[in-house]
Amino acid sequence: MCQVGEDYGDAAPEGPPPPRPGRELKCVKCKEGPPVVVIRAGDAFCRGCFRAFYVHKFRAVLGKNRLIFPGEKVLLAWSGGPSSSSMVWQVLEGLSRDSAKRLRFVPGVVYVDEGAACGQSWEDRAKTLTDVRQILQTLGFPWHIVTLEEVFALPPSVLRCSAQDPVGTVETYKVAVDSFLQQQRTLAAEGVRGSPSSAQGEEQPSQPCTQDPQDPVGPPPAAQTEALSQLFDSVKTLTAKEELLQTLRTHLILHVARTHGYSKVMTGDSCTRLAIKLMTSLALGRGAFLAWDTGFSDERHGDVVVVRPMREHTLKEVAFYNRLFAVPSVFTPAIDTKASEKASIHRLMEGFLLRLQAQFPSTVSTVYRTSEKLVKAPRDGCAAGPRCLLCMCSLDVDSADSATAFGAQTQDFSQTPAPTPRAEAGAPAGPCCAAGPGGAPNCWQGTRPCGREGSRAHVIEQLCYACRVNMKDVPCLEPLPPYILAEAQLRSQRYGPAPQIQEYLVNSDDEAPASGSGALGPPEQEGKEARAACGCINKNFFN
Structure with missing residues (x-):
């Protein structure tokens, strides 16, 4: 009979379990070390080979494009997340004395505090900033901590594309490298800073920080925090x-780069994030600007170029590297934290691609490789034309698209001004323009334009198609930062009077021909016809 404590199974084998079929027992690179990371099926790396593989990817992207010249100031946009933290760590190791091929640019770090947009209290934000300062102190780079509320103090010049230097060729890059090395040899020979390695190694710690780490970061003005909360609550x-937050963050980083003399900005966009961004941009109507949004370099701002050196690394590789080599990072809740998958297009596309990646491991790489084939070739007449007020790309709404459904929608949307909040509320309409100096109407109240009817249309007509669609979810444009409204008013005043004075301008077809041509100009032709008509009338009346 069956007993309660009786064992009917075979005895368990002692020792480690046998290896599964197909499991790698050695590193695929060196064939010696035990594997600790499996990136893809059949790609198992040991610790040393994985580090060399990871670093080579980062260096290869920079060396292939050759956009960052020796001695150039580069601003590292650090959000505290895994990808941007890994990027900062790669730059730190590339500038160390132990690096085989050292990086030759001068880095700086910027951190943007977005806690007010996410609904965080100042106490929680202060704790996060304390952790951020502790990490930044260990880097030895110049660092800048800015809050998102500072967008309400930006000048309108942030939205203007400055003059762009011509892109250097391969020969120009080689000449710059040779000149930099010659300068280092000269300094070493003169004994000013010793050897080239020590000269560059001592240059980074000697640079002053832009913000004293000992002083606590005080809270921003309460009025700016309230204005920022009101802006995001109205969306x-x-x-x-998410699109508005990304736009304001880009403007703020661009202002910091221009203020402190940085000509390049590095972001930590990984391969996975760029694939998600490509699909999201297509869904949002930004198909004309995919090459700028997902490419290695983004030159839309002119004097400041945004580069993405982490675009060859997947999120899986970044997570493994940060875990194995203890890369510090700071967790900060985002604006979409704890949101459902269908709460936004960004979350929906992210879940869609990650589920496909789990079933088909080549999904992310396929989408990413597609972005590499996109060419930055705008349509004729768009390169030097007006730019979008928010994303600063060339306007993709013109009369050439009027025969398509896309052109019809954008044309109707741009020509139909939305009702003002005063009209929607049913309040009595009063005079919006006060009398200025000399009795002229003054359409400004402080730094904001007046709320006259049609002010929304002036802003909307200066946006690209994707930004116009996003602005549909912003019922009132008054909470926008003053620099956006001021630049919109300035552009409207600059291009607005043209149709009014068009009838008074002399047309080139009406100009008189050159002397000696024998042809009669329009006034002479009119006079001849008038004399002939008068002669015909006199003949009929008096004969």
Whole structure:
């Protein structure tokens, strides 16, 4: 009979379990070390080979494009997340004395505090900033901590594309490298800073920090925090909030780079994030600007170029590297934290691609490789034309698209001004323009334009198609930062009077021909016809 304590199974084998079929027992690179990381099926790396593989990817992207010249100031946009933290760590190791091929640019770090847009209290933000300062102190780079509320103090010049230097060729890059090395040899020979390695190694710690790490970062003005909260509370959808947050963050980083003399900005966009961004941009109507949004370099701002050196690394590789080599990072809740998958287009595309990647491991790489084939060739007449007020790309709404459904929608949307908040509320309309100096109407109240009817249309007509769609979820444009409204008013005043004075301008077809041609100009032709008509009338009346 069956007993309660009786064992009917075979005895368990002692020792480690036998290896599964197909499992790698050695590193695929060196064939010696035990594997600790499996990146893809059949690609198992040991610790040393994985580090060499990871570093080579980062260096190869920079060396292939050759956009960062020796001695150039580069601003590292650090958000505290895994990808940007890994990027900063790669730059730190590339500038160390133990590096085989050292990086030759001068880095700086910027951190943007977005806690007010995410609804965090100042106490929670202060704790996060304390952790951020502790990490930045260990880097030895110049660092800048800015809050998102500072966008309400930006000048309108941030939205203007400055003059861009011509892109250097391969020969120009080689000449710059040779000149830099010759300068280092000269300094070493003169004994000013010793050897080239020590000269460059001592240059980084000697640079002053732009913010004293000992002084605590005080809270921003309460009025700016309230204005920022009011702005994001007025946006209806999470998709529009994420796009607006990204736009304001880009403007703020661009202002910091221009203020402190940085000509390049590095972001930590990984391969996975760029694939998600490509699909999201297509869904949002930004298909004309995919090459700028997902490419290695983004030259839309002119004097400041945005580069993405982490675009060859997947999120899986970044997570493994940060775990194995203890790369410090700071967790900060984002605006879409704890949101459902269908809360925004960004979350929906992210879940869609990650589920496909789990079933088909080549999904992310296929989408990413597609972005590499995109060419930055705008349509004729768009390169030097007006730019979008928010994303600063060339306007993709013109009369050439009027025969398509896309052109019809954008044309109707741009020509139909939305009702003002005063009209929607049913309040009595009063005079919006006060009398200025000399009795002229003054359409400014402080730094904001007046709320006259049609002010929304002036802003909307200066946006690209994707930004116009996002602005549909912003019922009132008054909470926008003053620099955006001021630049919109300036552009409207600059291009607005042209149709009014068009009838008074002399047309080239009406000009008189050159002397000696024998042809009669339009006034002479009119006089001849008038004399002939008068002669015909006199003949009929008096004969």
